[in-house]
Amino acid sequence: MKKIKLLLVFTLITGFICCQSTVLVEQELLPVLSKQEQLEHLYTTKVMPLFKSYDNVEIPTEFVVDKKDKTINAGASFGYVSVSQGLIDSEKEAIQLFVLAHEVAHIVTISQAIIFDLGTEIPAGTNVNPYQKAELLADLMAVHLMLIHEPAMKTTLEGDFPYLKALLGGGGFTHPSGETRIDFMRQYLKLATHTTPVDAFYDSFGNIWNL
Numbered sequence: 373m374k375k376i377k378l379l380l381v382f383t384l385i386t387g388f389i390c391c392q393s394t395v396l397v398e399q400e401l402l403p404v405l406s407k408q409e410q411l412e413h414l415y416t417t418k419v420m421p422l423f424k425s426y427d428n429v430e431i432p433t434e435f436v437v438d439k440k441d442k443t444i445n446a447g448a449s450f451g452y453v454s455v456s457q458g459l460i461d462s463e464k465e466a467i468q469l470f471v472l473a474h475e476v477a478h479i480v481t482i483s484q485a486i487i488f489d490l491g492t493e494i495p496a497g498t499n500v501n502p503y504q505k506a507e508l509l510a511d512l513m514a515v516h517l518m519l520i521h522e523p524a525m526k527t528t529l530e531g532d533f534p535y536l537k538a539l540l541g542g543g544g545f546t547h548p549s550g551e552t553r554i555d556f557m558r559q560y561l562k563l564a565t566h567t568t569p570v571d572a573f574y575d576s577f578g579n580i581w582n583l
């Protein structure tokens with residue numbers, strides 16, 4: 373019995389030491405990432421996977437940085453994502469994730485509309501023009517995909533909504549105001565809790581499309 377106890381203690385100690393050395397080795401191997409590398413890592417590990425079901429669309433993989441732009445800004449085109457230095461420097465990871473997801477969502481909006489059998493062109497609305505609808509749809513897709521695949525980040529984003537609203541500002545011809553954009557996202561999130569995220573996404577997408 374004593375032998376078994378001794379053996380157990382020995383195993384625990386050696387096991388602990390073994391784990392410790394593994395942790396140390398892992399720490400030594402972890403590279404220190406710059407802020408830009410951290411954003412690229414976020415994009416590769418958390419944003420790109422959100423869109424993996426849109427396999428007929430090429431999701432951009434390259435990053436282009438506008439170092440002079442200290443505001444939080446981004447854009448996406450086929451092949452690359454452009455980001456401002458301000459977005460790289462932001463300490464709010466959920467905002468970074470949302471902004472990047474919104475940009476990629478623009479690229480897959482028509483694919484999603486085709487899936488929902490809505491056509492291939494955002495229709496002109498009576499009160500909301502197609503540019504503004506495109507923004508609302510990209511917001512919706514970003515927040516929906518975050519809710520499904522990154523729920524903790526979605527919760528953080530909701531906490532950051534007042535900040536995001538101020539960031540998005542008063543809007544203009546092509547962009548609805550921050551207030552309107554946040555309202556639409558809140559409506560979707562509320563509907564998602566009453567029905568399901570998938571049903572709420574379908575309804576909200578159609579509503580915006582036909583505004």
Ligand SMILES: [Zn+2]
Pocket residue numbers: 474475478506507510
């Ligand atoms: Zn946009």
